[in-house]
Amino acid sequence: MFVAAEIKKNTYYDSVYLMRITKEIEKTEGVIDVLVGMGTELNKELVSSLSMMTKEIESLGPNDFFVVAKIKREEIMGVVTKKIDSLMNEKKKNNVKEHSPATLDSALKYNPEINFALISLPGEYAIEEAKKALEKNLHVMLFSDNISVEKEIELKLFAKQKGLLMMGPDCGTAIINGIPLAFANEVSRGNIGIISASGTGAQEVSVLIDKLGSGISQLIGTGGRDLKDEIGGITMIQAIEALEKDENTKIIVLISKPPSENVAEKIFKMLNNSKKNYVVNFIGSESKNVSNSKTHFAYSLEETAKMAVELANKSTVRNKEVDAKCKKAIEELKAKEKEAIASAKNMVGNLSVQRKYMRGLFTGGTLALEAMNILRGRGMEVYSNLAGDERFILSNANDSYRNACVDLGDDVFTRGRPHPMIEPSIRNERLIKEIRDEDVLVILMDCVLGYGSHENPAGEIANTLNLAKKDMTNEENDSPIIVVSIIGTNKDPQNLKESIIDLENAGAIVVFSTAQATRIVAEITKSIGEC
Template sequence: MAVRAVVRRSFYQDSMVLMSVAARLRGQPGVREAAALMGTPANHALLAAAGLASPEVKGAAPGDLVLVVDAESEAAAAAALEAAGAMLEERSRASGVLRRPRTLEAALAARPDANLAVISVPGAYAALEARTALRGGLHVFLFSDNVSLADEVELKRLAAARGLLCMGPDCGTAYLGGIGLGFANVVPRGRIGCVAASGTGLQAVVSQLAALGEGISHGIGVGGRDLSAEVGGTMTTLALAALARDPRTEAIVVISKPPSAAALPALESAIRATGKPVVVCCLGAASSGAPGTWVSTLDDAADAAAALLRGVSWSPRAFSDPDSVRARLAALGPARGTIRGLYTGGTLAHEARLLLEPLLGATGHRILDLGADEFTVGRPHPMLDPDARAAQVREAARDRDVGVVLLDVVLGRGTHPNPAGVVARAVRDARETAARAGRGLLAVASVVGTDADPQGRRHQVEELRAAGVEVLPSNAQAARFVALALRPELALALLGPR
């Protein structure tokens, strides 16, 4: 066995590149394990914990690239490191990195007509870049998470004072003028404008609208904390005013967690001031007489907005096809055990929790948001790198209490090319593990996306079904399906009389 490391000074690479370099290293002959990471304090701690903190690695700075391999022989380790080095050299040459500006200031000086900065650097540096962009007069799409609340408040105040959008921090998705930013589904342009404090919430609503034959004018992301007491809805109110003035926008959907008491009055007066029909989906909040049409699921948000525009009546429904749900449940028989929800979309996880708790109580069920800050420090978001979630699916099968895994599969530009394929392999393994232990494991999922997405919704659904996954038309319906599988006596309440 040989552990070898090399450090390349001043050779910053983003987390996606690091992921592919690590994969290349692991694919080399005789390599057992490998890592490719920047020399940040968090990564030094990881390397030390793994027993890989060799003297040459210890001096690496955050801008230095560290490659480590654990191989069967010295020769295999050296050959693998050489192959990874060649890959990085080739990448630098091919992408023209050497000719690019090294700072945002330099880029803005060379391109004075730039009007939007898309920022996805590590959170500790993101506020600095966003401030530079806003001062330069650019709207900002701030994908980075792990940005402090104090920085967020300051950035949004700066943006609002200059009439600029600061979409984020932690903004996964937005659409401006028909261009999708971040994780964006391929949807038609149309007459519905969205303001979203949730990336996956926005993805779910625009995908559902597309399925209903409606398109969107713009989808303005604001980051998950915009309606907190501290931020006070600064960007939500600015975005609502912009959509009110926008001639394409005929109706508006607001997607968020419940607003804080401090932000609610500003939200209400901004909704009133639009003069357009507004659907409000603040997951977990009731309307209490506020203006707008308040709904309780993402499904309902899309359905209500389409109905409002068409002038038809609308009422919430538990399932779009109750008969097929009844038939599937009868074929499966009742499920046992607890639920392990393994989500890549935070809002989808939150929605599932809100639906399941009143139906099942909180006894042992766990719904995890694997895109939360605590899971993503130093590694890509699970929509980019689905392996961490796949490992959790396999792990859940080893827990004798778990009888159901509940999953989301989120498609769109910018996300993994085949998330359903990764989930399907993990579910097959997990079900085998459970079967060997004499247990059943029910896997239930929903797919957020459209047939126009690069992954193709229909194809992804088929791939999941081939692995034995029950696929429902939406996240809310998947959660209710799980509740019914565990407690068949809920059938009358959720499915109506037979």
């Protein structure tokens, strides 16, 4: 066994892309372990933990590129480097027609009309670039995380002072003037505005609004910490003020995990003076008394979308065709759920008696939280790696216990690895593990389509299910029931219809909202008397 490394000084590549290359190189015959990355402290820690540290890598800085591999024979390193060069060249060819300015200044020189910057860089560089963009009067969407609260406050206050929006850090979803950014879906334009501190929450609501025949004016992300006491809801408050003035927005939807009480109170006071209808879903949080009759509280993402569409339809001249489309879509959703429950109960009769627990394997943290809250509301004790009741925190997020909902996008799983929405291997591995657990009755999952997501997330789930069934020693129909909530539209880069067919052919029950999927799971567990 040998450890070999190759280094390129002052050569920067996107970290997510390098993680994908690592996954490809891992498949090379004779490679025991490999890491392709930049010389950040985190990556050097990972190299060390894999027992591949060399003096050359130890001396690298964050702008230096490296490949290090544990290999069976020395000559295999040549195969590895050739494969990496080939993958890099393929990416360059795919981007050859795109104009890619090297700096913010050159981008503005190329197009002086630019007024928005999307930034995705390591945290230490992202702060500097975000400030530069704000100084040049650009609104900023900061996808990057690992940025301190102090720096977030500094950036947001600076943006506010200049009358600009600072979306993020850790802002993963937006649709601005009809253009999906980062993790977002291709949805119809309409008169419903969304302001969200939750990426996957906003995705599900926007997709359901589209399915119900309505559309989105703007979807503004705030970053996950915006409604914490320290930040004070700076971006959400600015976004509310902006959409209040927007003539194309008639209904405004607010989405967040539970905000701090002080920030929630500040926002509710604003809504009391609003002229527009609001739908508020602060997931898992109690609604406060709001004197304004135009503010409506929803308790699931599904209900949020339905309520927003109903209000949107009332706010415009009645259109019989639009009303009929919405009514038909709601009826189809109900019929799909009824059919799914009947199918699931039929499957339960074929399972062995010892199966009794549910497992939720989510790529979206907000979706996991909603599922957990719905199940707990029905009397189930659900363990999780999400914050909440300390009695039900998993002692080890890598091992489920009894009924469990796991957010696989949590830092404990993604340290040095791509988010499972981008590269699903984290969940694939966990899914096989849960299927092999003879105590597991039903597995609940999300499948998020759209820009930013894996090119075929449904295919990944289906392939894993088929692989797991082949490996099982017991009868095929004795594997756990699989319930999947799919988030996507027919206009997304992935094919929604084909995705549904792939999942159903692999034996999964497929529905269109987290709430629907969770209700089905609750019915399944109820049918065997477990909670």
